[in-house]
Amino acid sequence: MTDIDPRGERAAALRRLALVYMTTALGLFLLMGLLGLLMRLDQAGLFVLPPLQFYQVMTLHGGGMIAMALLGAMGGLANALSMAISLSPRLLWAAYVVYLAGVALFVIGTLIGGFAAGWTMLPPLPFDPSHEWPLWAAVVSCIAYLLIGVGFLLFCLNVLYAARRAFGGLGGALGWPYLFSAGKNQASPPPPPMVLAATAVSIDGVLTVAAGALLLMAMLAQAAGLVGSLDALLAKNFMFFFGHMTANLTIYLAAGLVYATLPVYVGRAWKASWPVVLAFNVLVVGVILPYPHHLYQDFVQPLGMQIVGQVGSYAAGLPVILVTVTGGLTLIYRSGMRWSVPSILIAWGLWGWVFGGIGALLDSTIAVNQVMHNTLWVPAHFHTYYLLGAVAFVWAYFYHLTGELSGRHDRFASKIAAWMYGLGGLGFVLTLFLSGAAGVPRRYAEHLPEWQIFAKVGTPFVIALGLGIGWLAVEMFARLGIAWRNAAAHSA
Ligand code: HEM
Numbered sequence: 001m002t003d004i005d006p007r008g009e010r011a012a013a014l015r016r017l018a019l020v021y022m023t024t025a026l027g028l029f030l031l032m033g034l035l036g037l038l039m040r041l042d043q044a045g046l047f048v049l050p051p052l053q054f055y056q057v058m059t060l061h062g063g064g065m066i067a068m069a070l071l072g073a074m075g076g077l078a079n080a081l082s083m084a085i086s087l088s089p090r091l092l093w094a095a096y097v098v099y100l101a102g103v104a105l106f107v108i109g110t111l112i113g114g115f116a117a118g119w120t121m122l123p124p125l126p127f128d129p130s131h132e133w134p135l136w137a138a139v140v141s142c143i144a145y146l147l148i149g150v151g152f153l154l155f156c157l158n159v160l161y162a163a164r165r166a167f168g169g170l171g172g173a174l175g176w177p178y179l180f181s182a183g184k185n186q187a188s189p190p191p192p193p194m195v196l197a198a199t200a201v202s203i204d205g206v207l208t209v210a211a212g213a214l215l216l217m218a219m220l221a222q223a224a225g226l227v228g229s230l231d232a233l234l235a236k237n238f239m240f241f242f243g244h245m246t247a248n249l250t251i252y253l254a255a256g257l258v259y260a261t262l263p264v265y266v267g268r269a270w271k272a273s274w275p276v277v278l279a280f281n282v283l284v285v286g287v288i289l290p291y292p293h294h295l296y297q298d299f300v301q302p303l304g305m306q307i308v309g310q311v312g313s314y315a316a317g318l319p320v321i322l323v324t325v326t327g328g329l330t331l332i333y334r335s336g337m338r339w340s341v342p343s344i345l346i347a348w349g350l351w352g353w354v355f356g357g358i359g360a361l362l363d364s365t366i367a368v369n370q371v372m373h374n375t376l377w378v379p380a381h382f383h384t385y386y387l388l389g390a391v392a393f394v395w396a397y398f399y400h401l402t403g404e405l406s407g408r409h410d411r412f413a414s415k416i417a418a419w420m421y422g423l424g425g426l427g428f429v430l431t432l433f434l435s436g437a438a439g440v441p442r443r444y445a446e447h448l449p450e451w452q453i454f455a456k457v458g459t460p461f462v463i464a465l466g467l468g469i470g471w472l473a474v475e476m477f478a479r480l481g482i483a484w485r486n487a488a489a490h491s492a
Pocket of ligand 1 (some may be wrong): 044383
């Protein structure tokens with residue numbers, strides 16, 4: 001760990017990168033959030049979009065939001081990790097450029113090309129000639145996903161290389177000497193929790209991108225006429241391996257940011273205990289198992305895979321959720337935690353992660369899925385652990401970092417804004433859950449009048465959430481300006 005220098009040039013470069021990643025993510029969130037509001041207004045019958053436009057908006061919103069959350073989590077962690085491992089800023093810049101090119105192509109494919117096959121773009125839908133978008137729009141969207149995948153891959157390789165160097169191999173970065181001595185090997189203490197999180201995610205990230213790239217290249221070969229047709233079931237398995245895993249891994253990356261931020265506000269260190277090390281090791285295998293729960297309704301899927309989906313859904317995330325949430329709550333308990341914007345957002349995030357996780361577990365139970373599978377319950381659970389979970393963790397870290405760099409403390413109004421984000425998000429996701437429980441289908445461009453009440457009630461909450469994050473965004477951008485001016489004055 002000789003090249004770790006928290007005040008050195010490399011650390012400064014990583015900090016700049018983190019700010020660029022997270023600023024881009026925040027900008028994307030605000031734009032994609034407006035599209036989300038537009039869809040909810042449509043579903044409330046207050047601003048009705050033509051169906052094709054609704055699906056264009058839905059596709060861009062879904063893909064754009066998943067991409068922005070991953071970008072923000074990668075950026076934040078790149079800086080947080082600089083205390084323990086030494087990432088290459090050059091490789092992170094390369095990842096950023098490739099990733100952003102992918103996002104830009106996706107915007108072109110959906111907004112200009114009219115691609116509207118949903119963020120999951122399942123074959124044969126993208127290239128089906130009966131659809132209204134041209135072939136090029138589907139091709140551009142596939143290339144976009146490929147580039148986003150390559151950007152993520154570069155990040156993962158960067159982490160794995162640095163973690164291996166710092167801890168004498170991947171086993172060391174996963175805390176094996178400590179784990180296999182049942183926590184008794186005091187000579188090799190485990191890596192900090194955020195290193196464990198980043199290493200576990202990066203190992204699976206490589207597999208995820210490999211699966212996605214295989215499928216996307218096959219799809220592009222089909223578009224070029226080199227392949228006649230793709231096996232739809234196999235393609236769906238690959239797409240969900242890629243899509244579900246990418247979305248899931250984002251949450252664990254963002255959890256790494258909680259390990260870096262919460263201790264500052266509770267005044268207690270968060271060390272990796274034996275259960276934490278075990279949980280992240282279980283995660284490496286466990287996170288691969290649940291994706292078949294997306295295929296319960298595909299009766300041709302082998303039965304064994306359905307059982308893996310059910311068992312894996314319960315086994316995979318639970319250990320990490322338990323150790324992170326109980327660890328976080330234990331850290332907060334009687335600590336006299338400073339209620340500031342980051343700690344408020346983290347408190348919301350811990351709640352959202354658990355509540356959304358329970359919603360997910362229910363829906364991944366085959367008997368429940370038979371009834372709930374295509375209802376708004378599905379977007380309800382993932383919006384909960386994203387909007388009020390992973391994404392809240394990213395904003396918490398971003399706010400914390402801009403505060404540190406500008407020397408600015410939060411004001412009363414900032415705390416109100418953080419509560420508005422949480423309460424607005426809560427109202428929004430509850431209306432999605434209630435719609436789902438009432439059987440309202442997901443991905444419907446037009447909602448029957450009797451369904452619209454849920455979106456009508458939800459819309460003011462979305463606006464409150466937007467005002468909350470809008471306020472925090474203005475503040476964070478202003479803090480960045482101060483930090484930039486301070487740095488310029490310092491170097492003059
Ligand atoms: C600003 C708050 C947000 C609002 C108002 C919002 C609203 C919506 C709405 C109305 C839908 C369509 C639901 C349906 O009928 O199936 C949707 C879908 C979706 N949203 Fe959001 N959303 C928000 C934030 C997020 C976040 C933070 C993420 C992820 C990081 C996200 C990811 C998605 C995805 C993946 C879909 C599914 C798209 C598809 O089915 O192809 N959203 N959202």
